[in-house]
Amino acid sequence: MNSKLLSVAVFLTLMLTSLLAGRHNYCKARNEITADLNQALAQTLKERKDYIITQDTIRVYKQLRKTSGGQVLIAVSDERFCRYLKDKRLQQAAFITFDVVDSDFQNNSLGDQAICSDTLIVKDKHAGETLALKGYARLSVASILGMSDQRIPAACMISAFLWAMLSWLYLRKKQEGSEAVTGFGGLVYSEVDQRFYTAAHTPIRFTPMQQQLMLLFWNAPSHSLTKEDICAALWPKKEDANDTLYTLIRRLKPIVEEHTNLKIVADRGRNYSLEINKI
Numbered sequence: 001m002n003s004k005l006l007s008v009a010v011f012l013t014l015m016l017t018s019l020l021a022g023r024h025n026y027c028k029a030r031n032e033i034t035a036d037l038n039q040a041l042a043q044t045l046k047e048r049k050d051y052i053i054t055q056d057t058i059r060v061y062k063q064l065r066k067t068s069g070g071q072v073l074i075a076v077s078d079e080r081f082c083r084y085l086k087d088k089r090l091q092q093a094a095f096i097t098f099d100v101v102d103s104d105f106q107n108n109s110l111g112d113q114a115i116c117s118d119t120l121i122v123k124d125k126h127a128g129e130t131l132a133l134k135g136y137a138r139l140s141v142a143s144i145l146g147m148s149d150q151r152i153p154a155a156c157m158i159s160a161f162l163w164a165m166l167s168w169l170y171l172r173k174k175q176e177g178s179e180a181v182t183g184f185g186g187l188v189y190s191e192v193d194q195r196f197y198t199a200a201h202t203p204i205r206f207t208p209m210q211q212q213l214m215l216l217f218w219n220a221p222s223h224s225l226t227k228e229d230i231c232a233a234l235w236p237k238k239e240d241a242n243d244t245l246y247t248l249i250r251r252l253k254p255i256v257e258e259h260t261n262l263k264i265v266a267d268r269g270r271n272y273s274l275e276i277n278k279i
Helices: 003-047 055-068 077-085 088-093 141-147 153-183 208-219 227-234 240-258
Strands: 074-076 094-100 120-124 131-137 187-190 195-198 225-226 262-267 269-276
Touching: 003 077, 003 088, 003 094, 003 120, 003 153, 055 074, 055 088, 055 225, 055 262, 077 088, 077 094, 088 094, 131 153, 153 262, 187 208, 208 225, 208 240, 208 269, 225 227, 240 262
Parallel strands: none
Antiparallel strands: 074 094, 094 131, 120 131, 187 195, 225 269, 262 269
16 A cells, blocks of 8 residues: 555544544543433432422412423522532532423423433422422533543544654655655656755756656656657657757756756757766
């Protein structure tokens, strides 16, 4: 497999593993909070069989529900409920809501605003009403993430970025080493960029036609080409391209000599060679 593709594949695999593991542990933490709310609410009701919700509170609740069209929840902060929570980090964010179970009961909830327990239906003898109770914990996504075990996801993410950095350094070193080997007369060609550079790794600006001719020289045995080979490669449909070739060579020569230790040498008008300038 190509080194670049392998590096990208490993990076994406580590990142995907991190995201999936992080999501799994986040959902697991939410489920554990829900279970904690359930047991705390059950323990509270077990201790207080006659749940204390005053008749005045229920009367106000019913009036509000009637006025608002049924979208009403009343929250109650209960010390005993909070005390029964196993995870003490939930105590400051926990509360209980109640609905009166009657003909207008809609089993409303806070939706995604908080994590809630299951609904418990209980007969409150003191208030003379049947109530639907829920335990809630209002927590942000960041808080839930902090309560979940994110060590493995974090390790995978750190590994992904370390792998990306090391891969980049390796590929860059490999590229530089490859370019150093294929350098000729102060001229370097990058297969990655498909550009020519000076020995100082400064890009040389060639026109598209000049670039094609330089590539022909670069890939030719001994960097030498016949006039016929050049014309056939660059102007295959042109019957006589001698003048065009002469003009191209004339304009290319000073660019090559300015940026490299090379020169283009003509051999009796039949061959052109890219040679090291020994002067």
